[in-house]
Each structure stands twice: as structure tokens, then as C-alpha cells.
Amino acid sequence: MKKNKILDKIKTGEVKMKPRWKFEAVKWSEMGLWIAMMGLGVVGAMGMGYFLMVYNLVELAEFGDLGWQILYEDFPYILGAMSIFGLIVGVIVMMNIGNNYKRSWQKNIMLMSLIIFLLTIVGLFLRP
Amino acid sequence: MTDEEIIKLVVGGDVERYGEIISRYEKRLRGFVKKLIGNNLEVDDIVEDSLISAYQNLRGFDAKQQFSSWILRIAHNKTVDFIKKKKTKIISDGIDDFKDNKKLIEDLEIEKENNIELHRAIEKLELKYREVIVLYFFEEKSYEEISDILHTSVSNVGVMMMRAKEKIKKYYEKK
Numbered sequence: 001m002k003k004n005k006i007l008d009k010i011k012t013g014e015v016k017m018k019p020r021w022k023f024e025a026v027k028w029s030e031m032g033l034w035i036a037m038m039g040l041g042v043v044g045a046m047g048m049g050y051f052l053m054v055y056n057l058v059e060l061a062e063f064g065d066l067g068w069q070i071l072y073e074d075f076p077y078i079l080g081a082m083s084i085f086g087l088i089v090g091v092i093v094m095m096n097i098g099n100n101y102k103r104s105w106q107k108n109i110m111l112m113s114l115i116i117f118l119l120t121i122v123g124l125f126l127r128p
Numbered sequence: 129m130t131d132e133e134i135i136k137l138v139v140g141g142d143v144e145r146y147g148e149i150i151s152r153y154e155k156r157l158r159g160f161v162k163k164l165i166g167n168n169l170e171v172d173d174i175v176e177d178s179l180i181s182a183y184q185n186l187r188g189f190d191a192k193q194q195f196s197s198w199i200l201r202i203a204h205n206k207t208v209d210f211i212k213k214k215k216t217k218i219i220s221d222g223i224d225d226f227k228d229n230k231k232l233i234e235d236l237e238i239e240k241e242n243n244i245e246l247h248r249a250i251e252k253l254e255l256k257y258r259e260v261i262v263l264y265f266f267e268e269k270s271y272e273e274i275s276d277i278l279h280t281s282v283s284n285v286g287v288m289m290m291r292a293k294e295k296i297k298k299y300y301e302k303k
Contacts, residue, residue, distance in 0.1 A: 002176055003147050003150040006150055006176065007146065007150070010146060010183060011143070017185075018185060022188075023185075101279045101280060105281075
């Protein structure tokens, strides 16, 4: 009978309950990873935002094809990739935290993008 | 005494009480796993693994959740692991119980006499669809609870349920 077999394993110490701190550690490490990914997304987006502020698009447009060529060549693609990576991994991690899985992944992507967007705006325009 | 009250006692040190949880869930988990993978020899091992894993993780159980949903989630994970590892084929004679579920037959609007066909139709469903059918019609879980067990959104549960029914009906139409 399973009941006796499992209870024997419990009583002999072969099967033990994991300590609470392990669950807390997993919870906080997930939270930390999520914040790190969001930070990556924000830094990438801020970098791109800063680039677009320095390379004024209106001025570049005045130079025609040459202006666009400068934009293509100098654009910080690595920051774009960093931001997208942060967003994607951030959403995957976010869906494992608490009850976030109850929201569809589309809604989670929108929520994460909104948070990154708002933090980027704050970072770019509200600097001291 | 509710499951959640017993869990509190077990976590508090009264490990003998876990026997009550095993008595309550052993048969239920066996039925659940059997409906997913058929009369496989390893059903008992999956059930035992699930009950042991539940005990090991009891301190991580959130009392706001239903214990039955939590333990079914563990059994679901163990079953998925088993299928991935063994790449097993579902053995048909383990899912005979489908024909006795009146609610399922009424909901699908099919003839009760056609039990063998229902059996085959469900047998052909992918695991994710079969699981939704089993949890809703046999475990009598709500969409909200199914979303907790499968860790997916409630709307996705609705979509999976709709697709599962469509697939069963399509199978009938072909016959």
C-alpha cells in the first residue's frame, strides 16, 4: 500500500520536507532576474532614445539618402537587441512569478513593454 | 477537516497526518494519470512520485490556493516529464471511463451508444486537450482552477476546451 510505503520513507528521513528558505530564495531570485531583465530593457531603450535625441531625425532627413545612411550605420543595434532580449526573457520570467500566468502572454508583453517605456521616459527626460 | 488544515498540521510537525492526504488523493491521482497516459505500468510510480514530491514541497504550498489543484499540478508535471522521457504511446484500454461520463456525452451532444467512437476520439486528442477534458469533466474543476493546474490563462483554458470539443466532433463527422 502506497500510504504505508510513503509514510515509512517520511519517518525514516528518506523523504524530507524542503526548508522554507529554499522557496523564498527561488521566489526572490526570480524577482531579481525579472528586475535585471527589465533593467536591461530600460538601458537598451534609453540608449536608443539618447541616440535618436543626439542624431536629430529632422536634421538627418534634410540630408536625404546620406542622412539615412548615417542613421543606419551609426544606429546602436546592440542596444536594440539588448532591449528586446530583456523584454522577452523578462516576460518569460514574469509569467513564472505569482499569478501572472493567469494573464495571457500578449497582455504580459504589453504590461512589460509599458513598464520599460515609462521607465525609459523617466530616465531620459527627468534626469537631474 | 479540510486538506489545508491537515497540511498546516503536517508542516507543524505532525507528519503522521500526511497519511490522510495520501488516503484522500491516491485513488484520485491514479484516475487522473490513468486518463492521461492509459493503463501504463508506470501510473503507480507517477502517483507515488507526485505524493512524495508534494510532501517535499509542502512548505512552498500557498494556503490561498486549493490543495487539490496544487497536487494535481504536481501530478500533471510528473506525467508530462514521464511522456517526454519515455515518448510513450497512450494505451487505449486505460481510458474506458470516458464513456461513463454523462456530462461529457451531453456536452458534446453525441449519441451515448457510440461509446467506442468517443473512446477513440479522446484517445486521439493531444495531451493538452485531453487534460482539459479530464480536469473539467472528471475532476470537476472550474476554468479558474484548471488555469492554476496548467499554469495558463483562463482564456487559454476556454480556447483549449473549445478546440478539444471541436476535434472530438470532427472525428465523429468523419465517421
